Amino acid sequence: MTSIDTSHTEWLPLFPLQTVLFPDGILPLRIFETRYIDMVRECMRLDRPFGVVAIREGNETGQVAQPEPVGCSAAIFNWDMEVGGLLMISTRGGLRFRVRETRVLADQRLEARVDYLDADPVVELLPEQIDCGEALKAITDDFDQRVGRNNAQDYPFALPLRLDEAGWVANRWSEILPLALKTQQQLLELNDPAMRLTLIQACLKQQQILQG
Known part of the structure; x- marks a missing residue:
């Protein structure tokens, strides 16, 4: 079971994408950049999620993009390494979060300290x-x-x-x-x-x- 640290002291790895992940959403990803393969491997080793954030400015590849202020944690529940070094993973959306501060690592990966938002209350359809x-x-x-x-x-x-x-x-x-x-x-x-x-x-x- 992937664990989420809500103490606000840990740095959460971020994956800026041209998509939005919602809580309980299923998001398959095909990863080819070394920095994100390393990030995913570390998350799997520690049994921890990473954060999916939509890109506000920039691109998915190359220099780190500017993220939107609210994202969603992503727990990895399946993975496979393809021929050629491509990493295929399946993720499930967890808690939404608001970014408090960010830092850029030497390999141009983005991390953030975040405030996790409450899960949606159970509200029946009107x-x-x-x-x-x-x-x-x-x-x-x-x-x-x-x-x-x-x-x-x-x-x-x-x-x-x-x-x-x-x-x-x-x-x-x-x-x-x-x-x-x-x-x-x-x-x-x-x-x-x-x-x-x-x-x-x-x-x-x-x-x-x-x-x-």
Whole structure:
């Protein structure tokens, strides 16, 4: 079980990416840069997470990028080394955090001291939000019929499914909808899961996934 130090004294390795990781989200990564392979190996050795942060300025490769102020911890639950030295890992989103301070290591890796944010409270879908859960269930049912759940490591959503929880449903839609990176980041930073789902519902109606 990957442990998270919430004492605010440890430096958390950061992985700046052109994506947003949400709590309980599944994020596969294909890693080829030596600095991040070293980072992942160290995290696995110590059984500790790293932090995924969206890039505010810069690129995923080369010089260290400027991260957004809020990210999400990522626990590694599967890995494989491909021919040619590419490292494939599967991660699951944990707690959100706010960056307090950062430092750049000699190999251009980024670390931060962070304040972990509270997990979403368990809030059931409001009656007017039931269609969001039903539409997501249709997607999971289709996947179950085509692929099944024989190997939870290959399942696109973290199990068990929590289709009656506003935060969980909002987070999964935030991952699979074609949203701009900035929009995903704004959703991640919202502390109110019901409000997050309300905004997602508007996107679903705008994209005609739900009836207007």
